[in-house]
Amino acid sequence: MPELPEVETVRRDLEKVLVGKKITAVEILDKKIVGGKPAVFVSAVNGKKIVGVERRGKLLAFKLSSGEYLLAHLKMTGQLICVSLSLRAKRGNLIAGGHQVGKNDLTVPNKFTRVIFAFSPPARGGARGGGSVGGTLYFNDLRRFGYLKVVSAEEKETIFKNNFGIEPLTPDFKLSAFTKIFRNRKTNLKAILMNQKLISGLGNIYVDEACFNAGLLPWRSAKSLKPPEIKKLFSCIQKVIAVAIKNRGTTFKDFRDGAGGRGAHYNFLNVYGRKGEKCRKCKNFIKKTKHAGRGTHFCPKCQR
DNA sequence: GTGTTTGTTATCAA
């Protein structure tokens, strides 16, 4: 499911393609996704340009020329897939047309398409990216947990500040700050790493992977962790996220990048989804239990 | 029909 590496992959893809372009039409096929008031949503985004694409944890924020932000959360099965106008023209499709993306194994729009945006090219001679063509952006979401929402710049700052803990891959992600999130806490390692208000961006896949790489059992209590173990975990989190981004994220089933392609990191997972398979390190069998209400994968020999 | 999958939030308890 989309965690930090997947959302960052989408952010980078869409930043390249959408910055400088103007939203010229919006089609809402499922009003639940935009909060139930289609007209309000449409008037907030229609005619606005995308001037930047930000991310905090798993939340995307498209900065609009109005100064407002279009927030997008993919939750579990959300996808943001952009198709260029030239491709659309080539295949002779309009906004409701159909064409294949992501190595031809996915068609957009499809029955899980919830919102469609049409974009016009940037003004001629404009310096900012996006190339010279417009395009269409599809928000797909099989399970309809994801959402799109327009907020003011102030609201966006408040949301970023109040709902997200330390952000991996930024200068704020320091060992001292990381160590603090374990202090005076009575819960276990997995629950802490899953808590977005303490550390942003990790989900079930990368929590299990980071714990394996650090050699720590996910149900270890916070207070049982020794400073060297916290330090190891700290560096493993950064490493696992960086490698996963390099591989463009993990596609288990639903995740797609900004062009509809799959992420390649699935092939490099050590424990997640590998129950019953051999540990890549010690050749023992990977086991699975439940912790913090989530499936938890681990190697009984490599993790203590 | 049952259980499982997960990101986030609501709810309740301490």
Added chain:
DNA sequence: CTTGATAACAAACA
């Protein structure tokens, strides 16, 4: 107020 644990949400699949 904070913290923690659990259920609920949604839809598909084995």
